[in-house]
Amino acid sequence: MRIAAGLMTVVAVAVVSSSVPAEPRGAAAQNTVATAGATVETEPVAHSGDAADDPAIWxxxxxxxRSMVIGADKKGALETYDLTGKRLQRIPDVYPNNVDVRDxxxxxxxxxxxxxxxxxxxVDPKTRRLRSAAxxxxxxxAHGLCMYRSPKTDKLYAFPNAVSGRVEQWELTVRGSRVTAKSVRLFxxxxxxxxxxxxxxxxxxxxGEEKVGLWRYGAEPDAGRTRTLVDGAKPEREGHIQADVEGLAIAGDRLYASSQGSSDYTVYGRMDNKYLGRFRVANSGGVDGCQDTDGIEATSRPLGTAFPTGLFICQDGYNVQGSTVARQNFKFVPLDRVVLPIGTQPVPYP
Structure with a gap:
């Protein structure tokens, strides 16, 4: 990956404020890899090889x-899909690795x-079409990315990051059809x-520091460099994730991480970050599961009759169709199938 030269000096790596939590005691069910089947898969992305990466939900x-999924084809397109997996729009000649959405x-x-x-x-809500604004x-x-709406100021931010480990915070201002941005933080x-x-x-x-683990920082621009290790990534650190740490998502009272090396997903409490268990997305009917996942997304908002309790989405690194491997795509899992700890459901969160 190309790293830009001549950039400003970056602050040192932050001080760790705590270590990875211990395995919960008396929770054998939490150590079992549960399974959840997808009910929908999107049309494959336009390009072959390792192309699909990160999804987002509008x-x-x-x-x-009528909500839709936005998917990154890092080899040359941004695509949108309806909740049946049908492609709605393809924006060619762009190379997005990660994508996120707010409003x-x-x-x-x-x-x-x-x-x-x-x-x-x-997004034009009437047509569900994306129009370039900036x-x-x-x-x-810019390689990875996520967005943030501050509960303190209502300001909107984007966090692009790089394979070098650099993270930048941009404040976005929307005025009608125009969006402007200014950099407010770099670490x-x-x-x-x-x-x-x-x-x-x-x-x-x-x-997610891919080979190391999952970190928690503050999202406000003045939050500083203090961080907490939520979970480690094996083999370099003791933890529940098998490197690489890839996609991350929040839905209801849960935090999800893609444990790419084990082709499954670890689950944590949203507020206390306690490890709750793990699951994999397995073959279900005519829809195959997800392996070697990069990006994930989730929501606990009801999305019509197909996903009445919300939706979990995983990028599929090996889209198996019969005896062949097709171009990569995204799988949709009803959130109520993601049941961790065993026998419980994600709680809607305001």
């Missing part, structure tokens, strides 16, 4: 069943240029990062 407040603002991290850019789009060169070589984890997710309720920013 929520339609007027008709939740009608969609931001994708594109590292195809020497320094990388944020590609910012606005292209913002970044100080880091360094030290090694490759990509997956991140911000909690608009608690103000937490979770970042």
């Amino acid at each position: 929520f339609d407040p007027a008709d939740a069943a 009608n603002v969609v931001v994708a991290a594109d590292d195809d240029t020497d320094e990388g850019v944020l590609r910012i789009y606005l 292209t913002v060169p970044t100080t880091v070589t 360094n984890l030290g090694r490759a990062v990509e997956g991140c997710v911000a909690d608009d309720a608690s103000g937490a920013l979770y970042i």
Whole structure:
């Protein structure tokens, strides 16, 4: 991956404030890998090989069943799908690794240029079409990305990050059809990062340092460099994740992480970050499961009759169709099938 030269000096790696939590006692069920089957898969992305990466969910407040999924094809397109997996739009000649959305603002991290850019789009709720609103060169070589809406100020932010470990925070301002951005924060984890997710309720920013583990920072621009290790990544650190740490998502009272090396997903409490268990997305009917997953997304919002309790989405690194491996795609799992700890359901969260 290309790393931009001549960039500003970056602060040192943050001080760790705690270590990985111990395995819960008396919780044998939590150590079992549960299974959940997907009910929908999207049309494959346009490009072959390792192309699909990160999904995001745009929520339609007027008709939740019209909500759509936005998927990154890092080899040359941004695509959108309805909740049946049908492609709605393909934006070609862009190279997004990660994508996220808040309200009608969609931001994708594109590292195809020497320094990388944020590609910012606005959703037209009537047509469900994305329209380009801005292209913002970044100080880091934008690779991973997540967004954050501050509960304190209502300001909107995007966090592009780089395989060098650098993370930048951008404040986004939307005025009609225009979006402007300014950089407000820059820090360094030290090694490759990509997956991140911000909690608009608690103000937490979770970042996956791929070979090391899952970290919790503050998401406000003045939060500083203090961080907490939520969970370690094997084999380098003791923990529940098998490197690489990839996609991260929040839904209801749960935090999810893609444990790419074990082709499953670890689950934590949203507020206390306690490890709750793990699950994998297995073959179900005519839909195959997810393996070697990069990006994930989840929501506890009801999305019509197909997903009445919410939705979990995983990128499938090996899209098996019969006896062949097709181009990569995304799998949709009803959130009520993700039952961890065993016998419980995610609790809706305001």
